[in-house]
Amino acid sequence: MAFIPRIISKFLDLANLQRHNDNFSDIKTELDKHDLHVASKSNPHEVTVVQIGAETPAGAQAKATVVQNNLNTHTSNSAIHTTQSEKDKLAGIAAGAEVNQNSFSKVAVAGQSDVDADSKTDTLTIAGGTGITVTTNPTTDTVTIIATGTATPGAHASSHITGGTDIIPNAVASGNSGLMSGADKSKLDGVATAAGTAGSATDTVIGNRTIDDTVTAATGADTPTRLWSKLANMIKAITGKAIWYIPPVKSIEQLNKDLNDVAGARTGVLQNALINGNIDVWQRGTSFTNPATGTYTTDRFKIAINNLTGVRPTNIIHSRQTLTPGDIPNANYFYRVNTNGAGTGPYRYQLNHLIENGIKLLCGAGKKLTFSFYARSTIAGKKIGVSLVKNYGSGGTPSAVETIAGNNFTLTSSWQKFTVAVDTNTLVGKEFGTNNDDSLILVIAYAWDAATQANYAASSQETFVGSGDIDIAQVQVNAGDTALPFQPRSFAEELALCQRYYFKSFDSSSSTGGSFCYSAAAATVLAGGIIFPVTMRTIPTLVLSQNGVVNQFRKVSDGALASATGISVDVSTKGLGAIGIFGTTIAVSAMYQFDFTADAEL
Numbered sequence: 001m002a003f004i005p006r007i008i009s010k011f012l013d014l015a016n017l018q019r020h021n022d023n024f025s026d027i028k029t030e031l032d033k034h035d036l037h038v039a040s041k042s043n044p045h046e047v048t049v050v051q052i053g054a055e056t057p058a059g060a061q062a063k064a065t066v067v068q069n070n071l072n073t074h075t076s077n078s079a080i081h082t083t084q085s086e087k088d089k090l091a092g093i094a095a096g097a098e099v100n101q102n103s104f105s106k107v108a109v110a111g112q113s114d115v116d117a118d119s120k121t122d123t124l125t126i127a128g129g130t131g132i133t134v135t136t137n138p139t140t141d142t143v144t145i146i147a148t149g150t151a152t153p154g155a156h157a158s159s160h161i162t163g164g165t166d167i168i169p170n171a172v173a174s175g176n177s178g179l180m181s182g183a184d185k186s187k188l189d190g191v192a193t194a195a196g197t198a199g200s201a202t203d204t205v206i207g208n209r210t211i212d213d214t215v216t217a218a219t220g221a222d223t224p225t226r227l228w229s230k231l232a233n234m235i236k237a238i239t240g241k242a243i244w245y246i247p248p249v250k251s252i253e254q255l256n257k258d259l260n261d262v263a264g265a266r267t268g269v270l271q272n273a274l275i276n277g278n279i280d281v282w283q284r285g286t287s288f289t290n291p292a293t294g295t296y297t298t299d300r301f302k303i304a305i306n307n308l309t310g311v312r313p314t315n316i317i318h319s320r321q322t323l324t325p326g327d328i329p330n331a332n333y334f335y336r337v338n339t340n341g342a343g344t345g346p347y348r349y350q351l352n353h354l355i356e357n358g359i360k361l362l363c364g365a366g367k368k369l370t371f372s373f374y375a376r377s378t379i380a381g382k383k384i385g386v387s388l389v390k391n392y393g394s395g396g397t398p399s400a401v402e403t404i405a406g407n408n409f410t411l412t413s414s415w416q417k418f419t420v421a422v423d424t425n426t427l428v429g430k431e432f433g434t435n436n437d438d439s440l441i442l443v444i445a446y447a448w449d450a451a452t453q454a455n456y457a458a459s460s461q462e463t464f465v466g467s468g469d470i471d472i473a474q475v476q477v478n479a480g481d482t483a484l485p486f487q488p489r490s491f492a493e494e495l496a497l498c499q500r501y502y503f504k505s506f507d508s509s510s511s512t513g514g515s516f517c518y519s520a521a522a523a524t525v526l527a528g529g530i531i532f533p534v535t536m537r538t539i540p541t542l543v544l545s546q547n548g549v550v551n552q553f554r555k556v557s558d559g560a561l562a563s564a565t566g567i568s569v570d571v572s573t574k575g576l577g578a579i580g581i582f583g584t585t586i587a588v589s590a591m592y593q594f595d596f597t598a599d600a601e602l
Helices: 014-039 057-075 084-091 182-189 224-239 252-264 358-362 491-499
Strands: 132-137 142-147 287-289 301-306 316-322 333-340 348-356 368-377 383-391 402-410 416-423 439-447 467-479 502-504 516-522 525-527 541-546 552-555 561-563 566-571 575-582 591-599
Touching: 348 358, 348 467, 358 439, 368 383, 383 416, 402 416, 439 467, 491 502, 541 552, 541 566
Parallel strands: none
Antiparallel strands: 132 142, 287 316, 301 348, 316 333, 333 467, 348 439, 368 416, 368 467, 383 402, 383 439, 502 591, 516 525, 516 591, 525 575, 541 591, 552 561, 552 591, 566 575
C-alpha cells in the first residue's frame, strides 16, 4: 500500500512536530519497500508445496482415476438402469393399463340373481345362513364354511306321526324313548307347574289332614299325617291338657321364670315382706267402728285418713270375717270394711302396712316388687287402689318420702286375685334417718282425691261409692315381677312376728281383772319382772290398766283398787321391771294385779 503524506495540522503535539517531520522521509522509504515486497510474485519467502498443502500432479491423477472407475461400475449396473428392450416394452403399454390377474367379474348362483362387481375394488361378502357358520383366518387367508346341523328342515312332521311314512313310536316306560301318547299328555296336563320341586307341595296339593293326638310319639320315618299326630301327642303331654290344641295356663318360659323367682325367694322377706298378710292376728280386737287415723286394726295394718274438703260416710266398720271353706286356698279369715254410704269427696281413706327396713331389703336399681291380694265388694263399680311409699325414716337429714305408683282395680261380688309389679328405683344418693325407723309402706286405698289419683294409675278421684262391704284377703308383697304362691305361716309364727311391734298381756279386746301380779315392796313401789315373748323393735310405750282403767291396780287378797295418777316403769325391749306409783299408796307386801300393752310400732 502506498504511503500518502498528509498535513498534520490539529490534535498533534506541536512541541514534537519538528521531530516528526524530520523522520518523515525515512518512514516513506520503508513503506515503499514494503509495497514492492507485497507486489512480488517470485516467492520471495520460498514457501514449499508441502507447507501450504497444495495437491501434486500425481496425487490429483490418482484421485481422478478412482472417480472414473466408480462411474464405469455405475454405468454397467443393469439392475438400476433400463435396457433398450425394456424401454421399448414400456413404450408399448397404453396409459392406465394394469397388470393382468385371475379374477371374476361376477358370481352366479342357480336360481338366484348374479352378484356383479361394481368396481375394480368391490368386496364380495360371504354370509352364513341357518345351520351354516362362516369363519375367516386373515393370517392364512382362509375362509371356512361349516354346516352346524341346526338348520331348520322343511315341514315334514306329518311323516313321523300316525298315518305318516316315517312314524316315530311312542316312548316305552322303562324302555325306549319316543313320542308322547295322547293319554300321557292328558296326565302331564294335570300336573301343576314346578310340581315336585321345593315348595311345590302347597296346601291345595296336600289337602286337609286330621291330627290324631293319641298316636304315641316314636322315632323313625313316618307319613306327614302321623308325624303331625305324634307331635300333637307330645304337646298334649307337655301341657297336661286333654286335647293338644288347648293352651296351658302358663307358657314354659313363664313357668321357668316363676321357678327362678321362687328359687331366689323361697323364705323370709323376699317371699312375703308382709307380716300378718293372711289376716290371722288381731291382738287389739276383731271389730272397729269409725277408727281414727293412725289406728291399728288387725296386726301391722294401720288406718290413714285425710278428710280434705270432703265428708266421709258416717259409719265405717272394720272387722275380721271367716272365709267360707274353699273360697281362698290357705286362708281362714278376710278383712272387711263396711260403709253406710259413699260420703262426699274428696277425701282419702287407706289401710297401710309398714315394712320395717323394707327399702334397704327390697328396693334398688333393677329390683322389682309384686304385690298381690284377693278382693271383692258388694258395692257396684267400687274400685280399690294400691301403691308403695318409701319413707326414709327420721333423725338426721333423711331423703324425702317417695311414692311408687301402682294400679287400681274394679271389684265384683266374687273373689278375684289382683297383682301389680313395680320398679323400686335406685337408692344411689339416698340418705336414711338415724333413728332406724325407715319403712316401705304398702298402701291399700279405698278412696283418693285428684291430687293422689296418679298414685293408683286412676283417671279420677274415688269415694266409697255407696253402702256395702269391701273385702280383702291374703295380702302379699314379694321380690320379683311375678306374684309367688302364697305361703301361710303357722299362727304361732305370725303372732311372734306381730309381737315384735305390739304385745298385750290379755286375750280379749278389753282389759281383764289382771293377768300379772306384782308384790308391793313399798307404799309406792310394785316389785316384779315380766319378760316379753319376743324382743320388741324398740323400747315400747307401756299402758298399765285393770278392767280397762288406766293406771289402776287390784289388790289380790280383797279386791281393793289402787288408782295412780302416774307411774314410772323400768322397761326395755326385753321386758319390764319395777313399777313406781304416784298419787296413791299401796299395802306393803300385798300382791296387786294389772294388765298392760306394749307398743313398739313404726
